[in-house]
Amino acid sequence: MRNIDLIAEESAIRHFGGRRGRLTVSELLIMVVLIILALAVVLPLLLPWFFVFKTRLEFSYNPWSLPKQISWTNFREAWIAIQIGQGLLNTLKVCVGAVLCTVPSAAMAGYIFAKYRSRWTEVAFYVVLMGYFVPVHMVLIPLYQLNTKFGLVDSMAGVFLPMTAFGIPFWTIIYRSFFRSLPDDLAEAAKIDGAGHFDVFLRVMFPLAKPATVLAVLLVFIGAWSDYLLSLIMINNQRLFTMQLRIAQFMNAYGVDHMPRYAAAAVIAAAPTLILYIVGHRWILRGTLAGALKG
Amino acid sequence: MKSSVDAAPMTLAATHDGRRKKRLDYRRLLFQIVFLLPAVGFLVVFMFYPIEETFRTSMMQTSALSPPTFIGFENYQRLFASAEFRKGLANVLAWAFWSVVIQIPLAFFIAFSLVAYSNRLTSKLRVIYYMASIMPSAIVAMLGRFIFAPRFGVISTIAQRFGWAWLQNVDFLGDPNKVFWSLFAIATWAYIGFGIVYLMANIEQIPMEIREAAELDGANRLQYALYVVLPMVSYPIRILAIISTVGSLKLFDVPYLMTGGGPVYYSTTLAIILYKQGFVNWRYGRAAAVGVIIFLLSLAFSIAQFSMQRKGGELD
Numbered sequence: 007m008r009n010i011d012l013i014a015e016e017s018a019i020r021h022f023g024g025r026r027g028r029l030t031v032s033e034l035l036i037m038v039v040l041i042i043l044a045l046a047v048v049l050p051l052l053l054p055w056f057f058v059f060k061t062r063l064e065f066s067y068n069p070w071s072l073p074k075q076i077s078w079t080n081f082r083e084a085w086i087a088i089q090i091g092q093g094l095l096n097t098l099k100v101c102v103g104a105v106l107c108t109v110p111s112a113a114m115a116g117y118i119f120a121k122y123r124s125r126w127t128e129v130a131f132y133v134v135l136m137g138y139f140v141p142v143h144m145v146l147i148p149l150y151q152l153n154t155k156f157g158l159v160d161s162m163a164g165v166f167l168p169m170t171a172f173g174i175p176f177w178t179i180i181y182r183s184f185f186r187s188l189p190d191d192l193a194e195a196a197k198i199d200g201a202g203h204f205d206v207f208l209r210v211m212f213p214l215a216k217p218a219t220v221l222a223v224l225l226v227f228i229g230a231w232s233d234y235l236l237s238l239i240m241i242n243n244q245r246l247f248t249m250q251l252r253i254a255q256f257m258n259a260y261g262v263d264h265m266p267r268y269a270a271a272a273v274i275a276a277a278p279t280l281i282l283y284i285v286g287h288r289w290i291l292r293g294t295l296a297g298a299l300k301g
Numbered sequence: 302m303k304s305s306v307d308a309a310p311m312t313l314a315a316t317h318d319g320r321r322k323k324r325l326d327y328r329r330l331l332f333q334i335v336f337l338l339p340a341v342g343f344l345v346v347f348m349f350y351p352i353e354e355t356f357r358t359s360m361m362q363t364s365a366l367s368p369p370t371f372i373g374f375e376n377y378q379r380l381f382a383s384a385e386f387r388k389g390l391a392n393v394l395a396w397a398f399w400s401v402v403i404q405i406p407l408a409f410f411i412a413f414s415l416v417a418y419s420n421r422l423t424s425k426l427r428v429i430y431y432m433a434s435i436m437p438s439a440i441v442a443m444l445g446r447f448i449f450a451p452r453f454g455v456i457s458t459i460a461q462r463f464g465w466a467w468l469q470n471v472d473f474l475g476d477p478n479k480v481f482w483s484l485f486a487i488a489t490w491a492y493i494g495f496g497i498v499y500l501m502a503n504i505e506q507i508p509m510e511i512r513e514a515a516e517l518d519g520a521n522r523l524q525y526a527l528y529v530v531l532p533m534v535s536y537p538i539r540i541l542a543i544i545s546t547v548g549s550l551k552l553f554d555v556p557y558l559m560t561g562g563g564p565v566y567y568s569t570t571l572a573i574i575l576y577k578q579g580f581v582n583w584r585y586g587r588a589a590a591v592g593v594i595i596f597l598l599s600l601a602f603s604i605a606q607f608s609m610q611r612k613g614g615e616l617d
Contacts, residue, residue, distance in 0.1 A: 143575060167343070279435060
């Protein structure tokens with residue numbers, strides 16, 4: 007009796023690895039639902055292609071037919087209107103600025119909080135931790151006044167410096183927990199060899215924290231890439247518009263009445279992010295997971 | 302300093318040692334200060350000082366013509382008296398509620414299914430589900446208008462194609478009763494990817510043996526999902542709930558870009574009101590008061606998150 011049970015159990019375990027070849031109805035149903043939901047995610051990015059090659063007239067008669075001819079006029083017009091090249095360049099400046107300011111500051115602070123623990127560094131850590139709870143939305147008015155005072159309105163620094171301040175708390179927490187997981191032996195060995203505090207950090211500890219640094223660089227970059235609110239407030243000069251501001255400007259100026267051109271603009275607007283994701287999706291997913299599990 | 306230490310008589314070796322130790326500590330302290338300086342500097346200049354200024358400004362009457370004058374809580378009273386602010390507050394709270402009730406169960410369903418039925422296809426699906434989440438909100442809003450635009454939008458043209466008159470002339474973004482749900486649908490599309498990826502990571506960490514034990518006890522997949530997996534990821538689900546609640550309070554980009562808070566103020570949010578008061582009407586005092594309200598509400602939710610983390614023992 008027991009033996010029979012065991013055999014049944016074994017087959018249950020084997021089944022659980024995935025019944026190849028013979029899908030049950032419920033499995034099939036769930037796979038279909040999953041695929042439909044995945045299509046729902048992709049479709050808004052694919053559908054514009056139905057429209058982009060059509061003239062306005064052709065679109066209003068036959069929006070969903072295949073285009074009669076491939077015309078690049080919509081793309082050309084949208085390209086000129088949306089100025090994606092210049093916007094991309096400005097966005098990249100914000101991204102690089104945010105990464106260069108956030109990552110070293112957070113790494114240094116996290117290192118102190120992890121390896122130089124004392125009563126006063128603990129107090130300092132809680133002060134930094136408090137910053138984690140502050141939404142940037144709260145302080146937009148004083149930030150704008152501050153940037154006016156510093157002459158930072160209409161400059162990329164006016165966007166990425168506040169962004170840095172609001173990114174530092176989270177990354178300090180991540181770096182702190184990462185440095186705490188590193189053993190002290192290596193640092194001690196380097197100290198015996200006569201290395202100072204700074205050398206130990208720069209030559210030994212910071213290189214060891216590379217996984218945290220990769221994560222921070224990636225996610226700070228993506229955060230800066232997606233920003234809309236801060237650039238909306240800090241930047242008025244069109245030549246300094248970031249990609250997101252250009253997209254918003256296009257939406258407001260041209261609207262959806264000329265749908266083929268709007269669709270072409272949507273394709274152009276989404277392209278840089280899509281390329282970024284296709285190239286880096288492994289890193290982005292892994293980074294998000296690591297960040298999510300830690301944070 | 303150095304020469305004076307060197308000059309200390311050998312007979313006072315003890316004091317000499319003490320002084321040396323003190324000097325080393327001093328260097329250590331200097332190192333700590335230098336290393337904390339950038340982070341603390343950024344925080345003080347761009348966060349703590351602005352916070353203080355926000356609280357101060359929220360008590361002020363500001364106008365372009367006269368210097369700010371202290372008016373106590375009048376800005377707050379005016380806000381709560383205005384129908385627009387109450388609608389904005391109601392919108393973000395409803396948004397928070399529905400994102401917990403709709404988005405999290407959906408994310409759990411997808412995450413569980415992707416893990417439980419893992420095969421070659423599902424690993425690709427995970428990449429696809431996260432794709433929308435990486436899109437900047439400007440693009441999300443752009444695609445949202447593309448779908449919901451009256452007459453020329455995707456839904457409208459599909460309805461025309463099939464002759465569905467009831468759907469053809471629905472104004473998804475202009476009808477006060479529909480605009481909330483249109484925006485919510487787009488936001489669900491955009492933001493559910495994070496929930497899926499986050500829950501998947503947690504479900505994948507459940508040891509195989511537990512699943513095998515459940516199978517041995519004769520549990521089917523639905524029972525396994527509801528009675529085994531769900532309780533085991535209740536902590537990440539709570540965290541996710543807090544993240545989406547706090548995110549709702551800060552909601553700005555997608556509604557602002559798709560409707561500007563309209564029609565009238567039916568899709569407005571706290572952050573949109575703050576932006577309009579501050580940077581369109583130039584009423585800094587009123588805008589700062591909205592900022593304080595956003596801060597206090599998100600602080601309350603964040604403290605809830607923090608205490609949960611403490612309880613979960615996952616901090617550090």
